[in-house]
Every structure is written in C-alpha cells, then in structure tokens.
Amino acid sequence: MQAARQTVDRSAKGGVTQEERKLAQTQEREAQRQIDLLVGQISPNQSQSQLEFYPYRYFAAEGFLPGYNFPRLSVRAYIPAGDAGRFVSRPRVVAIREFAPSNVVYYEGSKFQIAKMRVPVGGIEGKYVRVSVCPSCGYFHEGDDSLRDTCENCGAKIVADRDGNPGKLNRVLEVETMITRRRERITCDEEERLKYGYNVTTHFRYAPQKQEIATVIAADGTQLLQLIYGETAKLRRIDRSLRRDRTERGFKLDAATGVWGDRSTNETSQENLQTEVNLMVDDTSNILVVEPVNIPTGNSEAFLVTLQFALERAIQAVYKLEADELASERLGQGQHLLFWEAAQGGAGVLSQILEDPDAFKRLANAALDICHFLQEKQSCTKACYQCLLSYRNQFDHPLLDRYLIRPWLDRLGSSTITRQAANGSREAQYQQLLQQTDPNSNFERVVLAEIERRGLKLPDAAQELISEANSKPDFIYKNAKVAIFCDGSIHDRLEQQQQDKIERDNLRYATGYYVLTLKYKEDWQEQLDILASLL
Numbered sequence: 315m316q317a318a319r320q321t322v323d324r325s326a327k328g329g330v331t332q333e334e335r336k337l338a339q340t341q342e343r344e345a346q347r348q349i350d351l352l353v354g355q356i357s358p359n360q361s362q363s364q365l366e367f368y369p370y371r372y373f374a375a376e377g378f379l380p381g382y383n384f385p386r387l388s389v390r391a392y393i394p395a396g397d398a399g400r401f402v403s404r405p406r407v408v409a410i411r412e413f414a415p416s417n418v419v420y421y422e423g424s425k426f427q428i429a430k431m432r433v434p435v436g437g438i439e440g441k442y443v444r445v446s447v448c449p450s451c452g453y454f455h456e457g458d459d460s461l462r463d464t465c466e467n468c469g470a471k472i473v474a475d476r477d478g479n480p481g482k483l484n485r486v487l488e489v490e491t492m493i494t495r496r497r498e499r500i501t502c503d504e505e506e507r508l509k510y511g512y513n514v515t516t517h518f519r520y521a522p523q524k525q526e527i528a529t530v531i532a533a534d535g536t537q538l539l540q541l542i543y544g545e546t547a548k549l550r551r552i553d554r555s556l557r558r559d560r561t562e563r564g565f566k567l568d569a570a571t572g573v574w575g576d577r578s579t580n581e582t583s584q585e586n587l588q589t590e591v592n593l594m595v596d597d598t599s600n601i602l603v604v605e606p607v608n609i610p611t612g613n614s615e616a617f618l619v620t621l622q623f624a625l626e627r628a629i630q631a632v633y634k635l636e637a638d639e640l641a642s643e644r645l646g647q648g649q650h651l652l653f654w655e656a657a658q659g660g661a662g663v664l665s666q667i668l669e670d671p672d673a674f675k676r677l678a679n680a681a682l683d684i685c686h687f688l689q690e691k692q693s694c695t696k697a698c699y700q701c702l703l704s705y706r707n708q709f710d711h712p713l714l715d716r717y718l719i720r721p722w723l724d725r726l727g728s729s730t731i732t733r734q735a736a737n738g739s740r741e742a743q744y745q746q747l748l749q750q751t752d753p754n755s756n757f758e759r760v761v762l763a764e765i766e767r768r769g770l771k772l773p774d775a776a777q778e779l780i781s782e783a784n785s786k787p788d789f790i791y792k793n794a795k796v797a798i799f800c801d802g803s804i805h806d807r808l809e810q811q812q813q814d815k816i817e818r819d820n821l822r823y824a825t826g827y828y829v830l831t832l833k834y835k836e837d838w839q840e841q842l843d844i845l846a847s848l849l
Contacts, residue, residue: 389403389413389492406489410551414512414553430571441487443486444484445460445486448465454550486593488593510557537607538608541668542602546598549599565591567588569588600654601653601655603645603651605649610718619710620718622643623710628684640663672730674729687723756802757834770842783817783825796845797818
C-alpha cells in the first residue's frame with residue numbers, strides 16, 4: 315500500500331505515466347479494503363467470518379483439533395467486487411483446484427480469475443519446501459528426507475510415476491490467500507486449457523509411532539489384505555499443473571509480486587519469474603491403507619477400482635456413515651487403497667475395523683448385498699447408481715464391474731483380522747509404549763516392565779485420551795476394555811485422590827471400561843494377577 319501511495323503522490327508532480335497512476339490507485343484501494351477487513355472495519359451486510367481475527371480462524375491457526383462445531387481452517391480468495399470487496403472461503407481440498415492459478419471463479423454473476431497470491435512476510439522464497447513422493451505407494455517425504463533415493467515406507471525407488479509426474483519437487487508452496495481480477499471474457503485458448511482441470515495428486519505420511527499393522531487372512535490361511543491404520547496421519551495434495559499442459563511442470567510465479575505467470579500473455583516480470591512451482595494443501599486425518607495381496611492378474615486395474623468403491627460403500631453402510639464422512643483414493647501405481655475419515659473431527663470408525671477380528675466378514679457381506687449378489691437385480695449389468703456408481707467416481711465408471719470382485723468378497727466373508735506391532739515384533743511394541751509413557755512418572759515404566767517380564771499381552775496404548783469420558787489412563791487394552799492407572803506419589807494428596815475418583819468413576823460409567831488402579835505404596839503386583847484374568 316505504501317508503494318502505491320508513493321506512486322500516486324509522484325503522479326501529482328508528473329513523475330509517472332497515467333497508466334502507472336491508475337494502476338497504483340487500484341492497488342491502493344484494494345489494499346485499503348483488505349486492511350479494513352483485517353482490523354474489523356466491515357459494512358453491516360458483511361459477515362464477521364470474513365475477519366482475519368474471527369475466532370475460528372484464530373483457534374485453527376493455534377492448532378486446535380477441528381470438530382463438527384469447529385471447522386478446519388479454510389483457504390480464501392479476495393474478490394474486488396462492490397465497494398468493499400469480499401473474501402470467499404473454500405475447504406482446503408476444494409481450494410487446491412478452485413483457487414489454482416488462472417482458474418475462473420464465478421461470483422454474483424461476474425467472472426474473476428485467480429491472478430496472484432498474497433506474498434507472505436519475509437517473501438516467497440522462504441516458504442518453499444522440498445518434497446519427494448513415492449511412485450509406488452504414494453508416501454511423501456519432506457525436508458532432509460526429500461533427498462532420499464528410496465521410499466521410507468515401502469522401499470521403492472523414487473522416480474517419476476507412470477503419468478510422468480516427477481518424484482522430486484524442489485518448489486512446493488502451501489496455498490495462501492489468493493487475489494482475483496475481474497475478467498469480462500475468457501479466450502477460447504484459455505477455456506480449452508481450463509476445462510480439463512488440474513493435475514492434483516494425493517499423498518500421505520504417518521505420524522511418528524502412530525501406526526497399527528494387521529493382515530486379513532482367509533479361511534484357508536492365505537493372506538488377502540495388508541492393512542495399516544495411521545492415526546492423525548498427514549494427507550497432502552499437490553497441484554502440479556493444468557492437465558492440458560503436462561509438458562510444462564508446475565506453474566510460473568513472480569516471486570516479488572505474487573503474480574501467477576500467464577503462459578499466453580506472460581504478464582509477469584522475467585527477472586523474478588520462477589518456474590516449476592507446485593501448490594499443496596495439508597490435512598490431518600485418521601487413515602487406513604489397504605493393500606490387496608495376490609490379486610487377479612487379468613484386468614487388475616478394474617478389479618482394484620471396483621474393490622475400492624465396494625469397500626467404501628460397505629464401510630459407510632456397516633458403520634452408519636454419510637457419503638461425505640469417508641473418502642477413498644488409489645495411490646501410487648494403484649496397488650494401494652487409501653481410506654480416510656473426511657468429516658470434521660473424524661468418525662473414529664477406521665480404528666474400530668482393526669479392533670474387530672471379524673470386521674471384514676461384516677464388510678464383505680455388506681459389499682455383497684450392495685453389489686446385488688444377495689438379492690439379484692436384473693437391470694444392473696456391471697454397476698449401477700444403486701450399487702457402485704456415483705457422481706464422484708464418474709471418471710471410473712468404465713472400469714467398474716461388480717462381477718470381478720465377487721470371488722474375492724466371498725473369501726473375505728470367512729476371513730479374520732490378525733493385528734501386530736508396527737514393525738511386527740513385541741520388542742518394538744514395548745519400546746513404543748515406553749516412549750508414550752509420562753516422562754515424569756517412573757512408576758509407569760516399572761509397571762510396564764513387569765507386564766513385559768510376565769509375558770502378559772502388552773497394552774494397546776499409553777497416555778491415550780478416551781474422549782467419551784475426557785480421561786487419559788496410563789495404559790489401556792481396547793478389546794478387553796481395561797484401563798490402568800499407575801498412581802505415584804503425586805496421588806497421595808487428598809485433593810488429587812478426590813479428583814481421581816470422579817474421573818475414574820466417569821470413565822467406568824461412560825464407557826464400560828474396567829478400571830484397575832495400581833498404587834506405588836501398595837502390593838500393586840497383585841493387581842497384575844487380576845489383569846491377567848481379564849485379558
């Protein structure tokens with residue numbers, strides 16, 4: 315704004331051209347509109363949610379977990395409409411496409427094109443991150459890990475994927491507030507490029523020490539599925555370019571002004587123009603990665619696509635989810651199926667699948683019913699809108715064929731789930747639990763060591779919040795519904811004991827957990843005998 319004001323002042327002395335003066339006046343007006351929104355100077359017909367310091371935006375920026383009553387931080391675009399201008403918001407997963415460079419946004423009957431991004435304090439250069447992605451499983455690496463030549467998750471070599479997308483990206487920029495400009499008309503060339511949409515790829519990364527591995531075993535003992543559940547995993551979507559322009563990698567960006575380079579008019583300064591800039595948005599969700607084992611060799615792509623949507627519909631049916639509460643996608647070379655809880659705050663169903671040994675029996679039966687195999691529908695040939703087809707998967711409609719997965723679903727109908735530690739060993743699970751214990755409580759580690767020495771089943775988690783009762787036991791067994799509290803010297807105080815009783819009674823009544831309290835001054839090892847009988 316200051317630079318624009320100086321240009322306007324110089325114009326009074328004849329130091330700038332008329333075109334430069336008009337541009338500076340426009341920039342000054344837009345800057346003043348954004349300042350008014352920032353400090354809360356809004357007109358009566360504007361929403362408080364447009365303010366930069368709206369409480370939702372503040373809490374989201376501070377890292378509070380989103381829930382149904384508290385949405386995730388959205389991405390905004392500034393539209394110079396009317397006297398005051400407007401900010402429009404979109405969820406991050408939508409903004410990565412809708413607010414992508416050169417895309418057209420329709421607002422109150424007018425066309426606005428994404429022209430530039432807000433330049434962050436300190437400049438754009440410091441905001442770039444390096445990212446490498448695995449072409450096989452879709453796992454992403456960032457920072458120093460992006461220099462790896464092999465995937466940390468599956469060990470595959472990091473190279474370009476089968477669509478030619480590079481495996482290593484040096485300029486990846488998180489989507490910031492975008493700024494639009496009014497367009498009266500869109501040229502035929504622009505419309506042709508935009509109608510094919512953007513090349514957006516999806517990737518994931520597990521949170522440290524928050525993975526659970528399981529296998530789905532058929533009745534004859536053969537492995538059908540490999541499952542990995544990731545709690546609070548990071549999902550990353552990368553917008554690489556327009557689909558029409560696959561030969562050009564990334565977007566062009568003027569690093570000084572934030573103006574996106576237009577390939578046809580080249581409006582940006584060549585001096586500051588940077589190429590191969592990719593956009594990204596991150597989200598945190600509970601995920602389930604499913605890898606089918608020994609799939610049919612013939613028409614494998616159609617088999618995986620059909621299995622993906624059959625399992626998605628089955629999970630929604632069995633766990634009573636709405637369509638927008640669960641999402642799925644094929645990763646990498648298509649051999650890995652990613653399911654994630656898309657609703658605000660998550661529905662908590664994916665972890666339940668691993669906790670129930672017979673979960674895939676129920677899912678398979680539900681899928682057989684959805685695909686009309688329990689009650690045949692004559693009008694459905696390969697797939698229909700009552701079974702697998704939907705608006706969201708319309709690009710996959712030619713591949714969907716319910717008959718391809720029927721033998722597989724029949725085998726899943728008599729399968730069981732076997733869980734294991736993240737790297738398959740009891741020692742690894744023990745070390746993971748040690749890391750999760752309260753660092754100020756040596757008594758917890760003594761108890762855990764005794765459980766390990768006796769050969770008892772190790773707890774499923776340590777210091778995990780049970781949200782229904784707002785309680786965090788020291789150890790929990792999820793299937794057996796046993797909660798263990800290890801009371802050290804801090805629990806000798808009367809006030810603490812009263813608070814403990816209230817919390818643990820609430821846990822018992824709200825969730826049905828059996829509460830086992832071990833006191834450091836008493837013979838707590840007798841309590842482990844009770845634990846052994848409960849497991």
